[in-house]
Amino acid sequence: MTALGKLVRTTAFKLMAVYLLVFTLFAAGLLGYFFWNAERLLGAQINSSIDSEIAALADEYNQGGIVRLVSAIERRSRQPGSLLYLLITPESDALAGNVSSLPDDVFDKSGWNEVPYTRYNDASAQNRTALVRVFALQDGYKLLVGLDLEEQHRVRAIMATASLWSAGFIVILGVAGGWFVTRRVLHRLDDINETSRSIVEGDLSRRLAVAGTNDEIDRLATTTNTMLDRIQELMVGLKEVSDNIAHDLKTPLTRLRNRAEEALRASKTEEDYREALEKTIEESDRLIGTFNALLMIARAEAGQIETAMSEFDAAEVAHGVAELYEPVAEERGVVLVVEAPARIIVRGNRELIGQAVANLVDNALKHGTTGEKPEVRVSAASAGGLVRIAVADTGEGIAPQDRDRVLERFVRLEASRSRPGSGLGLSLAAAVAKLHGGALRLEDNAPGLRVVLELPDRPAAT
């Protein structure tokens, strides 16, 4: 593709061409109007001066007859830059005036005529034209009054040249400006294209150049860059997740396989086989549970749970979940307290919020019961347009630098690695909060951890 061909095909060039065309048409129209008006004015001026001359001479004639007319013509002819006069007798002989030659038929025409003429005593001027009018006097005398058009022609030529020059100048300026703009825009778009191509080819770290002019291209580039940041973030997340999945699912899968192998190798009695199979089933159930949790998180994060949201009482959920876990707490010697005195009507997915709260309580009972008098406190309260369902424990808490990390999938802090769990509980709770337009906050319970599921009173319609 030639550079020119490429240029012609660009949007910028097409736009430029259209602008130029419109601009040129406009300029031409303006110049034309100006030209035409000037012509009209000049013409009118000539006509009126000839007419008034004729009227004046007619006056002389009326007052003093042909003699006086002749003397008036003579007098006027002698003045420099005078009009053209010619008085002829009925026999077509020149009687007075300053015109030596005229076309023969001029006296037979009426109205305005443009004719070539030669001035009396003027050898130099050839091919001059004049605008003339013939006025018939009584007794067959005819008076011709005219005006040399040289001046008008010169003015017209000057105007035409000026118009042409300015038109040419406009076009050149337009083309040059357009070319410059187009080149510049093209250049930037080419940059964008080139960068995009390398991004498509897999170099996600590249970003589009931002010129800092904050024009459309800049804004486009900035938006695209933000999008790329997000994509990169997602890709990194995806990679992490798949690594984690690979790691976290590999472990139970390996265990599963080893158990089965061991059963084949070592089982003697039917009872042994039975037990091995039961363990296998338990293990695969755990795997399925992990998968389900992952799917649920993915869906919640993608905002794909289109369940009809319903209105329900968040306090009831807090009580219900606490009540569900209460025997577990008792077994572990933990005091489980619920603080949800009032009804708090929330609009959302009861199922998911219940699951999220259950995860938080489950976590608190698993990891937050190391204190002297372990206590887990579930509370639900509404304040300032926010509904806060909090689960607080008296355990070791989570160091501030780790708080963001534990929300990620499969992240299990070293201290808890030995305890059961998939590492998905908090991620799911966070995803559920996000789905409802809220957030999950980890706070210091001093001692212990407080996890707050914050939901807007009127969740964003997702």
Place this chain on the structure above:
Amino acid sequence: MRILIVEDDREAASYLLKAFTETGHVADHAADGLDAYAMAKDGPYDVLVVDRMLPKLDGLTLIERLRAESFDTPVLILSALGDVDDRVKGLRAGGDDYLPKPYSFAELLARVEVLARRRPGRTEETVYRVGDLELDRLSHVVRRGGAEIDVQPREFRLLEYLMKNAGQVVTRTMLLENVWDYHFDPGTNVIDVHVSRLRSKVDKGFDKPLLHTVRGAGYMIRDGAR
């Protein structure tokens, strides 16, 4: 009991047929929605197990059609779409129970048996009896051997559900759904803790246990002689 399995996946279907036959039931198979419709109308089935994704006529439409013709055999919906709103849609279409894939056969069997043995009269009984254990649904009193047992409201509901399905295996998930109305995975085995608490109240001090654990499946309340 007679079960109609509506499932387009041949392997899954043959696994189910085999499993139901081995557990002493009679099972037929339909591979698409239209066949299933015809078979359901003809055959005297106690329960239908219907997959959601079917050729020719999808599961939900099939159930809606049957229900529109006052076909009242219980239907259990199987679905790979283990999502919250899928269950809602399934039950709205006229399903009686819903089980997301992958499921354990024990879970499916327990649910199918409970569905098929739904005794309409049972819900009208005011007193459930199993052996010498009785539960009065009106006065909320539980007695064993004539002595009153003190139970929490939730324990009462748990026992009520078990006794309503006496002689049937009920799974942990079924208990969670029917007693707590939760349809999520509680992570820890909280249900076991609740049941063992209830057991300590109901069976402790009696030489004949009534509340049994069925390994790999769930729980069952029954009088020893069965």
